[in-house]
Amino acid sequence: MKSILALLALAGTVGFLASCGDTEENVLGSTKPATGANGLVAFSSVLPIVQQNCKQCHSGYVDSGALAAVAKSAYGSVDDGSMPATGTLSAGQKATLLAWLDQESAVPAAPIVPITNTAGRVEFSSVLPITREKCAICHGSYTDSAKLSSSAASVQGAVESSYMPLPGPNPLTPVEKATLIAWLKQEQGL
Numbered sequence: 001m002k003s004i005l006a007l008l009a010l011a012g013t014v015g016f017l018a019s020c021g022d023t024e025e026n027v028l029g030s031t032k033p034a035t036g037a038n039g040l041v042a043f044s045s046v047l048p049i050v051q052q053n054c055k056q057c058h059s060g061y062v063d064s065g066a067l068a069a070v071a072k073s074a075y076g077s078v079d080d081g082s083m084p085a086t087g088t089l090s091a092g093q094k095a096t097l098l099a100w101l102d103q104e105s106a107v108p109a110a111p112i113v114p115i116t117n118t119a120g121r122v123e124f125s126s127v128l129p130i131t132r133e134k135c136a137i138c139h140g141s142y143t144d145s146a147k148l149s150s151s152a153a154s155v156q157g158a159v160e161s162s163y164m165p166l167p168g169p170n171p172l173t174p175v176e177k178a179t180l181i182a183w184l185k186q187e188q189g190l
Contacts, residue, residue, distance in 0.1 A: 032092065033099035041100040043067075049093045053084040059170055064104075069112070069174055071105040112174040114182035122183040130176045134165045149187040156184040 034045040043064040050058075050067065067074070077083040078097055089097065115126040124145040131139075131148065148155065158164040159180055165172060172180070 033095040034092070035099065040103055041096055043100065045096055046100045049089065049097050053087055053089060053093070057085055065112075066174055067101075068104040071101045075101040075105060112178045114179040115175065116182070122179055122186055124183065126179055127183045130172070130180055134170065134172055134176070138166070148184075152184045152187040156181060156188070159184070 033041050035041050046064075046067075074083070075098060078089070078094065078101065081088070114122055116122050127145075127148075155164070159172070159177060
């Protein structure tokens with residue numbers, strides 16, 4: 001009964017404002033995605049939505065490449081309202097984010113390339129900042145290349161399966177993961 005009364009009150013408010021010259025879109029907000037002249041949604045339209053609603057749980061997805069890599073799986077969660085987990089998106093934000101995720105899932109993702117030197121090898125100097133930031137909390141000794149190298153096979157398996165690092169507010173970015181795995185394989189002679 002209360003929800004029916006609330007719905008009637010909302011309809012009455014919209015009707016009243018519309019009779020005063022205001023549109024339903026101005027009252028309730030746009031339900032259309034923010035597209036450019038080319039009909040596409042630019043990431044610059046999506047970034048504020050992601051920063052405001054998604055960053056607290058998904059800090060690794062604040063660049064277009066990382067978010068585009070999960071576009072297909074994220075679409076369903078945004079569409080059904082299970083994301084964002086905290087708060088809700090306005091109709092316009094949801095439409096914009098869904099349109100961008102849809103458009104990105106149709107584009108083949110660029111390959112994720114590890115950070116290498118001119119010879120195509122990953123140096124430990126590229127791995128060290130990753131291990132210090134993402135691994136040293138639990139594995140302080142992994143800031144030493146010899147110690148990390150000695151357990152390269154098991155660490156590689158744990159990183160590839162996303163068992164490590166533990167889930168948290170600062171996950172490995174796709175490039176960090178590719179760099180770490182490439183170095184671990186390199187250390188095993190693979």
